[in-house]
Amino acid sequence: MGSTSGHPNGGLGRRDLIKRSAALGLVTLPATGFLSACAGGGGGAGGPKVEKGEVTKANPLGVNETAALEVVIFDGGFGQQYAIDAEKKYNAAFPEAPEVTHRATQKIQSELQPRFNGGTPPDLIDNSGAEQMDMGVLVGKKQLADLTPLLDAPSIDDPGRKVRDTLRPGIVEMGQFDGAPVWILYYAYTVYGVWYSRTALDRLDAQYPETWDEMLALCEKAKRQGIAGWTYAGKHPYYLPFSLYPFIAKIGGREVLESIDNLEPNAWKHPAVKAAFEAYYELQRKGYVLRGTPGLDHIQSQTAWTKGRALFIPNGSWVENEAAGTMPKDFDLTVSAPSGLDASDRMPFGTLWASGGEPFIVPAKARNVEGGMEQLRIMLGEESSRNFTRQVKSLTAFDGGTDGIGLTPGLRSGVAALERAGENVVNPRLQDWYVKLQKEQIGVAGLGEMMAGRLTPTEAVSRIQGFADRAAQDPSVRKYKHR
Amino acid sequence: MQHGKYRFIAGFLAAPLGLYALFVVWPFVQSIYYSFTDWTGLSPDFSVVGLDNYARLWDDDVFWTSLRHSLLFALLLPVLTIGLALFFAFMINVGGRPRRGAAVSGVRGSSFYKVAYFFPQVLSIAIVALLFQFAYNPESGAINSGLRAIGLGGVQPLWLGDPDLALWCVMAVLVWSTVGFFVVLFSAGMASIPRDFYEAALLDGAGRITTFFRITLPLLRDTIQSGWVYMGILALGAESFAVVQIMTTGPGGPDYSTTVLVLYVYQSAFRDGAAAYATTIGVALLVVTLAFAAVVMRLGRRERLEY
Numbered sequence A: 001m002g003s004t005s006g007h008p009n010g011g012l013g014r015r016d017l018i019k020r021s022a023a024l025g026l027v028t029l030p031a032t033g034f035l036s037a038c039a040g041g042g043g044g045a046g047g048p049k050v051e052k053g054e055v056t057k058a059n060p061l062g063v064n065e066t067a068a069l070e071v072v073i074f075d076g077g078f079g080q081q082y083a084i085d086a087e088k089k090y091n092a093a094f095p096e097a098p099e100v101t102h103r104a105t106q107k108i109q110s111e112l113q114p115r116f117n118g119g120t121p122p123d124l125i126d127n128s129g130a131e132q133m134d135m136g137v138l139v140g141k142k143q144l145a146d147l148t149p150l151l152d153a154p155s156i157d158d159p160g161r162k163v164r165d166t167l168r169p170g171i172v173e174m175g176q177f178d179g180a181p182v183w184i185l186y187y188a189y190t191v192y193g194v195w196y197s198r199t200a201l202d203r204l205d206a207q208y209p210e211t212w213d214e215m216l217a218l219c220e221k222a223k224r225q226g227i228a229g230w231t232y233a234g235k236h237p238y239y240l241p242f243s244l245y246p247f248i249a250k251i252g253g254r255e256v257l258e259s260i261d262n263l264e265p266n267a268w269k270h271p272a273v274k275a276a277f278e279a280y281y282e283l284q285r286k287g288y289v290l291r292g293t294p295g296l297d298h299i300q301s302q303t304a305w306t307k308g309r310a311l312f313i314p315n316g317s318w319v320e321n322e323a324a325g326t327m328p329k330d331f332d333l334t335v336s337a338p339s340g341l342d343a344s345d346r347m348p349f350g351t352l353w354a355s356g357g358e359p360f361i362v363p364a365k366a367r368n369v370e371g372g373m374e375q376l377r378i379m380l381g382e383e384s385s386r387n388f389t390r391q392v393k394s395l396t397a398f399d400g401g402t403d404g405i406g407l408t409p410g411l412r413s414g415v416a417a418l419e420r421a422g423e424n425v426v427n428p429r430l431q432d433w434y435v436k437l438q439k440e441q442i443g444v445a446g447l448g449e450m451m452a453g454r455l456t457p458t459e460a461v462s463r464i465q466g467f468a469d470r471a472a473q474d475p476s477v478r479k480y481k482h483r
Numbered sequence B: 001m002q003h004g005k006y007r008f009i010a011g012f013l014a015a016p017l018g019l020y021a022l023f024v025v026w027p028f029v030q031s032i033y034y035s036f037t038d039w040t041g042l043s044p045d046f047s048v049v050g051l052d053n054y055a056r057l058w059d060d061d062v063f064w065t066s067l068r069h070s071l072l073f074a075l076l077l078p079v080l081t082i083g084l085a086l087f088f089a090f091m092i093n094v095g096g097r098p099r100r101g102a103a104v105s106g107v108r109g110s111s112f113y114k115v116a117y118f119f120p121q122v123l124s125i126a127i128v129a130l131l132f133q134f135a136y137n138p139e140s141g142a143i144n145s146g147l148r149a150i151g152l153g154g155v156q157p158l159w160l161g162d163p164d165l166a167l168w169c170v171m172a173v174l175v176w177s178t179v180g181f182f183v184v185l186f187s188a189g190m191a192s193i194p195r196d197f198y199e200a201a202l203l204d205g206a207g208r209i210t211t212f213f214r215i216t217l218p219l220l221r222d223t224i225q226s227g228w229v230y231m232g233i234l235a236l237g238a239e240s241f242a243v244v245q246i247m248t249t250g251p252g253g254p255d256y257s258t259t260v261l262v263l264y265v266y267q268s269a270f271r272d273g274a275a276a277y278a279t280t281i282g283v284a285l286l287v288v289t290l291a292f293a294a295v296v297m298r299l300g301r302r303e304r305l306e307y
Helices: A014-037 A081-093 A108-118 A135-140 A148-152 A198-203 A212-224 A241-252 A254-261 A271-285 A298-306 A369-379 A382-392 A409-421 A435-451 A457-473 B005-034 B052-058 B061-093 B110-122 B125-136 B142-149 B166-191 B195-203 B208-219 B221-236 B238-247 B261-270 B275-299
Strands: A070-074 A101-105 A124-126 A185-197 A228-230 A310-316 A333-336 A352-361
Touching: A070 A081, A070 A108, A081 A101, A081 A369, A081 A382, A108 A124, A108 B261, A124 A369, A135 A352, A148 A369, A185 A198, A185 A241, A185 A369, A185 A409, A212 A228, A212 A271, A212 A310, A241 A254, A241 A271, A241 A310, A241 A352, A241 A435, A254 A271, A271 A435, A271 A457, A298 A310, A333 A409, A352 A409, A369 A382, A435 A457, B005 B275, B052 B275, B061 B110, B061 B166, B061 B208, B061 B221, B061 B261, B061 B275, B110 B166, B125 B142, B125 B166, B125 B238, B166 B221, B166 B238, B195 B208, B208 B221, B221 B238, B221 B275, B238 B261, B261 B275
Parallel strands: A070 A101, A070 A124, A228 A310
Antiparallel strands: A124 A352, A185 A310, A185 A333, A185 A352
């Protein structure tokens, strides 16, 4: 064998050199190198803004008719076709402009963060999905354009009405963060709640239970037939709040949720929270939750549910599109507001969480800010909105546009649930104000542990209160309040 | 002709050194600088905040948890992987029964094993992680289904959903996917150990175990040491990130049971909009990695062996 160990002369051996440089290189790459590489631009001026076009009746935002437009869409549960269709309308409205540059991705943050940082963001972004950019940080760092001109522009269908007046209630407020400017336009309108198959309930000869006693009785009945009552996205337990938060509001009134959102001291110690936690914990304790659920992700749990192994799942209205592949034809998908606890509840049955989804933003440093807003104006028109609803079975922020299209079962039940809820729609804001607190701390480390049976409700409450207190005291987290 | 020699050497060194400084040294300097700022990563404006990020790091429970997990990875994974790989490589190359014509040979079918062990190496770690994620599915995954099939329906662990098991599940995947590389590496090392050593040992009546500990292991020492450092860095860096990010709850859970430093860097930078804090964690990771490499190098120091 030849000498493998380099040179006897004591110098730095070839292998040592390779080892050391390999060590350095390997650390650099994943850990720090790529991060700082993207800060390199410093205050990169970005591309110059395009000049504003002439404001006319047909062009109320003053879009430059020859400027390029770049749109980035989150390619998730809703796909991208609806956006492509709306971009065609933009092309038709501004024939002199180059074709709209369209890109769909699931990696919103990894693709766009460097561009924000370098000052060259695209003109319109659907900032959604697991890699959503933190909106609080974007607003705090003045990276977003104020969409007020868009809201005050006439709607594309009716020059007599402002865009703002065509939107569903709550959409404008959701786009604000302390103060008048509107930074975000939520395009989809999501109904959250307890989703089930009406066929499955029929087979059990049951109605959707309106009180918790009825819920437990139904779960017991299902259990005897080998069907679990509930399943949920065990690996993403922040789906549980979709039915748990309105349940809390129903028991204790909407002020409970507002004080939670406001990070008030002891907000989680309200008796309504404890009561709701105990009710859910009982599902676990009595074996009404599908076995193995804490190890399932959202798709796996939805599949178990569409296959009829569990009756109920907390989810949002995107589930109809997302689970379409495994959902049997006669599933008769239905959403219901959460069951209440008992007759002493403060809010009536029907209290529902519904709010904007798919947040669209126009970056402040975009080259064609007016173009980005105009594209949104087109999307908020009746025709595009209807197209979205037809394609992806979800409502949009545009109030209406569901007449005359054959509504799918889930969508129809969503509309009915909204009608039934009337004024009793709640809109907890933790998930857009404090992403980490909601998803990782309350969701995974609190609710997830409790529903896996590893924390009692009392322990879960005090743990979650601890997380909320820490967030409230953390100066690096920007705070928001309900007004 | 001595004059101009240094200029000549410097001329050759300038370009590579410049590249090295630009692409290796400079990012380090930058990262360390950013760890003293409040940069968000979403905007180019930031200001210097001194040691704030380090103070925050000190009080951050999640940081300490992920540090503990990363250290566990760095210490345990090399032991497991290299131990297994050594065993496999020895069996493939010299562990077989003596056969006619060859004093030293591997077990029957060794060339097949070599390919089989190396096979996971061909798959990207992301695919491996996805495959095992399905296997670990407690409801319909291969492992629990297998348990049911052999009549162990009562034993249905949650695997990745159980904070006591999740970390070990992740480690097992990493061992599975990297052991093949080291089998090949050590096979190459063993192939270059002179055959007469083994023949002599055989004539002296040494068994397999003695041969391994008296001949193979000492002569492979350098290779093992390199492998050790390599595996440790892999365990601290990219590979552990990929499996934890793809496979586990949250990710990093349940209940922070699998968070590792690299994942925490990623989450701080790309979820929480706290890029400066992420570089601070990155600096901590750098220190850990360098310390690991230094310790292994120091422990492995000894007289050079010539043969």
